[in-house]
Amino acid sequence: MKSANTNRVLSRRRSGVSGFTLIELMVAITVFLVIGAAAMSLFKQHASLFNDQQYQIGLNVSLRNALAQMENDVVNAGTGWYNAANNFASWPVGVKIVNNTAGGATCHPTGTATYNAACFDTLNLIVPDPTTPPGLIYVSPGTPGCATPALTGTTGTGNATMTISPVAPSTQSQLLSGMIANSQVIFIHVGTSGTLMTTAVLTQAASASGTNVLLTFGATKSDGTNSAAANDPLNLTTTANVDTALVPTTLTNSFCSGTDWVVKVAPITYSVDTSTATNPTLTRTENGTPAPIASQIIGFKLGASTVVLNGTNVSGSSGAYCYNAGSTTSPCYDFQYDQIRSIRISLIGRTPPGLYSNSNVYAPTMFTNSFDGQPYKIQALSIIVNPRNLSMND
Amino acid sequence: MEMSQSLRKAVKMSRQRGFTLIETMVSILILTIGLVGTAALMSNSVNMGAHARYVSTAALLASEKMEDLDRFPDNDPNLAAGGSLTADITGYSDSVQISTANGNINEVTTANGVTTLYTQKPDGTVVVTSGAGLPAVTPDMLTYDRRWKIVASPTVGPNVITGAVQITVLVTLTNQALKPVVTYQTSLVHP
Numbered sequence: 001m002k003s004a005n006t007n008r009v010l011s012r013r014r015s016g017v018s019g020f021t022l023i024e025l026m027v028a029i030t031v032f033l034v035i036g037a038a039a040m041s042l043f044k045q046h047a048s049l050f051n052d053q054q055y056q057i058g059l060n061v062s063l064r065n066a067l068a069q070m071e072n073d074v075v076n077a078g079t080g081w082y083n084a085a086n087n088f089a090s091w092p093v094g095v096k097i098v099n100n101t102a103g104g105a106t107c108h109p110t111g112t113a114t115y116n117a118a119c120f121d122t123l124n125l126i127v128p129d130p131t132t133p134p135g136l137i138y139v140s141p142g143t144p145g146c147a148t149p150a151l152t153g154t155t156g157t158g159n160a161t162m163t164i165s166p167v168a169p170s171t172q173s174q175l176l177s178g179m180i181a182n183s184q185v186i187f188i189h190v191g192t193s194g195t196l197m198t199t200a201v202l203t204q205a206a207s208a209s210g211t212n213v214l215l216t217f218g219a220t221k222s223d224g225t226n227s228a229a230a231n232d233p234l235n236l237t238t239t240a241n242v243d244t245a246l247v248p249t250t251l252t253n254s255f256c257s258g259t260d261w262v263v264k265v266a267p268i269t270y271s272v273d274t275s276t277a278t279n280p281t282l283t284r285t286e287n288g289t290p291a292p293i294a295s296q297i298i299g300f301k302l303g304a305s306t307v308v309l310n311g312t313n314v315s316g317s318s319g320a321y322c323y324n325a326g327s328t329t330s331p332c333y334d335f336q337y338d339q340i341r342s343i344r345i346s347l348i349g350r351t352p353p354g355l356y357s358n359s360n361v362y363a364p365t366m367f368t369n370s371f372d373g374q375p376y377k378i379q380a381l382s383i384i385v386n387p388r389n390l391s392m393n394d
Numbered sequence: 395m396e397m398s399q400s401l402r403k404a405v406k407m408s409r410q411r412g413f414t415l416i417e418t419m420v421s422i423l424i425l426t427i428g429l430v431g432t433a434a435l436m437s438n439s440v441n442m443g444a445h446a447r448y449v450s451t452a453a454l455l456a457s458e459k460m461e462d463l464d465r466f467p468d469n470d471p472n473l474a475a476g477g478s479l480t481a482d483i484t485g486y487s488d489s490v491q492i493s494t495a496n497g498n499i500n501e502v503t504t505a506n507g508v509t510t511l512y513t514q515k516p517d518g519t520v521v522v523t524s525g526a527g528l529p530a531v532t533p534d535m536l537t538y539d540r541r542w543k544i545v546a547s548p549t550v551g552p553n554v555i556t557g558a559v560q561i562t563v564l565v566t567l568t569n570q571a572l573k574p575v576v577t578y579q580t581s582l583v584h585p
Contacts (some may be wrong), residue, residue, distance in 0.1 A: 020412060028418045035422060039429040046436040053443045062449050064454065103519035119518030281461070298497070298516045305465065319472070320503075320510045323520040342465040345459075347515045348497055371496040371516055378497030378516055381454055385463040 033197045036191040036316035052367075056377055059296070063381050064280050066139040070123070070345055073268050073284075074385040094387050095340050098122040098235055099324050108298070113353045113374060114277035121302040121323075122271045123345070124234045126186070129266035129287065132178025135164030137187070138212055139257035152187055152198050153219025153253055156227040159203055160219035162255075163230045164262050165212045175213045178264055179206035182231065185217065188261045189252050195393075196252035198224035199236045199265075217263065226253030234267055272300050275348050278353070299348025299380065304340045321384075346382035445572060452538060452565040452578035455490055459540050459563045462503065462585055468559055473584065477543040479564045487541045495534035502528050537569040550583060559584045 020028070039053055077094035099121050104384030128134070139150050140163075153160040167173050179185070181204050189196040200217035207214050218231035225247060226232040266287035273283045273290070282294040303321030321344040353376045368375050413421075462552040466472045477486030484504070491500040502509060511526040531537055542563050548560035560583050567576035 020415070024415050028415065028422075031419070031422055035426050035429070040432070042429075042433045043436075046433065046440070049440050050436065053440050057443055057447060060450060065449065100518070103515075104517055107518035108516070115518075140398075207446070217510060299514060299518065301514055301518075301520045303512070303520070303522075319466075320508065320522065320524070321512065323522060342462065344462075344512075346514050346520070347500060348499070348514065350497070350516070369495050369497065370493075371498075377494065379494070380492055380497055380514065380516075381451065382497035382499060382501065382514070383454060384458045384465075386461055386465045 005258055017122050048361075052377070054315055056379065059349050059351050059377070059379050060218055060381075062294045063379060066297075066347060067345065067381060069284065069293055070270060071383060073083060073270075074123075074343060074345075075127055075388050077127070077387040086181045091242065094126060095304075095343065096124040096126065096236055097235055097304050097340070097343070098124065100293060101300065108372075111372070113372075113376075115272075115274055115280045115298055115352060116277060117272070117274050119298070120241050120272035120274075120280070120300045122269060123302055123343075125268040125270075126234060126236070126265050126329070127268055129150075129178060129183075129264040132183075132264040133170030133174050134261045134263045135175050135179075135213060135215075136167050137255045137260040137262060138163045138165040144253075145258065149254040149256050151253050152200060152217070152224070152255070154222040156219060156225070156231075157222035158219050159216050160200075162215050162217075162262070163209055163212050172208060172211055172213060176206055176208060179213065181205045183264050184267070185215070185264055186236075186263050187255050188263065189255050190259060191252075196224070196250060198251050198253060199226070199232050199234070201231050201233070220253050222253050223247050224253045234265075234269075270300075270369050272297055282347070294349065296350050296352055297347060297376070298350050299346060301346045303344040303346075305342040305344070306340065340387065342386050346380065348378060348380040350379075351377045435567060445574075445576065448536065448567050448570070448572070448576040449578060451492065451536070452567060452576055453580070455538050455540060456563045456565045456578050456580045459462060459488075459542060459565075460561060460580060460582055463542065463544075463561050463563075464582070466585065468557065473544055473559050473561075475546040475559070476546050477541065478542050479541050479562065479579070482539070486543065487539065489528055489540065490538045491528055491531070492536045492538070493532070494533050494536065495532075500528055501524075531569055535569065538565050539568045540565050548583060555585075557582060557585075 012046070064367075071289050074095065100118055102118035104211075107117075108115050137150055139148055149178055150162050151160065152162065163198045164175065166175050179202060181202055183202045184199060185202065186197055186199045198220050200220060202215060204216050216227060220226050220231070220237070224237060228236045229235075229238060232238045267285075268287075269285040271283055271285070273281045273292070280296055280297050282297040282300060283290045284293050285291070301323060302325045304321055305321050321342075367377070369378055371378060426528045449576065463473065475548045477483050488502050488504060490502075491498070493499070499512075499514050503512075504510070509525055509527070511521075511523045511528065513521045513523070513529075515521075528537075543562045545560040545562075546558075547554055548558065549555075550560070560581060562579065562581040564579045570576070
């Protein structure tokens with residue numbers, strides 16, 4: 001009797017302490033699912049935010065890297081000239097900007113992600129070729145000095161020639177191996193009133209002429225300017241790109257034997273490669289070898305401020321940065337390689353447009369930029385650089 | 395003997411029971427707190443990423459202004475002693491707007507008493523306008539204010555550098571409610 005009673009009690013207690021009922025289990029699972037779903041959606045949202053952030057940080061880093069590289073090159077523009085020879089005068093050649101003022105729909109057709117070359121400027125840094133020694137201009141035995149100067153041309157058509165001689169410790173064979181066809185050379189005249197120069201491109205490899213070296217190049221005009229772009233790919237002397245008023249004080253076609261020099265240049269050029277129109281790529285070309293610096297660059301503009309002396313600009317502007325190298329009206333006077341005091345470099349980049357798609361179910365209300373309504377982010381940065389090695393009188 | 399066996403069995407079964415609803419709810423609550431904490435951490439990391447980006451831009455803009463001033467000779471009016479890091483003073487302060495939506499960069503500078511607005515757009519155009527101020531601020535814009543201070547013949551350590559000027563530039567992101575405030579300061583002595 002007692003035993004049966006105990007069993008009943010035990011049995012009731014056993015049923016009371018068993019696990020969940022079905023209802024409890026359902027409730028618990030439902031609560032868990034609701035919380036789990038909320039957590040997942042939070043993660044989903046954050047994942048896309050996080051990716052977005054990563055792309056923007058990537059863009060920022062790539063722009064900064066490109067600007068740092070340019071800063072380094074521009075600051076050092078004009079170095080290397082003094083290694084070449086010890087009687088160079090203060091040498092202003094270092095930077096040449098080519099502005100492209102087209103812009104607008106000409107460069108970026110509406111409703112597309114494509115860009116073409118009309119959008120971008122070009123930065124040329126004129127650097128002496130470190131592997132080719134300079135040559136001393138040599139007219140003929142017995143006529144040193146300027147009594148019978150060597151001329152780089154008079155009409156700007158056809159070819160001209162000039163004899164140069166190696167200066168120890170450099171050798172004739174070093175000059176011959178450096179002065180190959182298509183080399184761009186700069187002729188330097190150390191005159192009494194400063195340094196005059198002109199430039200040319202060798203039309204054929206230099207040849208030996210006794211112990212000297214004979215150069216053959218596209219002829220310049222009598223004022224030292226070039227009319228053909230092929231003779232001056234860096235736009236140093238091309239008529240359309242120089243201030244004609246300054247030509248007599250900066251350019252010449254006349255070089256003296258025994259005191260003047262020929263230097264081969266190995267330019268560094270920054271330009272935007274638009275061969276893939278949906279991915280304009282900032283490219284650094286050093287001595288003919290291109291290397292991509294940053295992809296998805298949709299703006300590359302260069303402004304220049306000309307020489308400032310005691311608050312007065314040589315060309316009369318207010319010290320503003322000018323973005324039109326061809327302009328001759330205030331405040332943007334024509335500027336040229338030997339007047340640039342400071343450069344403002346602006347880069348605009350974008351996150352890759354292909355990374356976003358309108359079928360993205362997690363971002364149905366997707367970001368679109370207000371520039372062209374596309375779902376990519378845009379970032380602009382600009383820096384100012386002073387080419388410290390150029391002669392600036394301070 | 396028989397009874398004591400039954401009791402032991404019952405006790406054993408009661409030890410094997412599952413969770414109660416309360417226990418489950420408590421565990422879900424703890425899980426939720428953990429997940430919310432993780433989510434907060436993620437959102438924090440995204441914010442810090444943005445903050446780092448803004449500071450990096452501020453640093454770049456500070457160095458831009460520094461280089462801009464460094465191009466002038468010591469006796470140039472643009473390097474006359476003056477300016478303040480705590481107030482906007484004409485000739486010693488300017489602003490840069492960087493739009494995150496349309497990609498424009500607008501910059502106002504003053505040189506030789508002339509204010510110039512540079513607006514660059516991603517369609518390959520740069521507009522240089524003399525005497526114009528910045529366009530109206532829109533929410534997508536990052537507006538960086540730049541102030542600089544120029545001290546003639548500064549004291550650097552124990553030495554007074556006669557004839558030199560010290561340029562200090564402070565850049566602050568003004569229109570974004572971020573904590574900590576995005577700011578960057580740099581300084582150089584211009585010999």
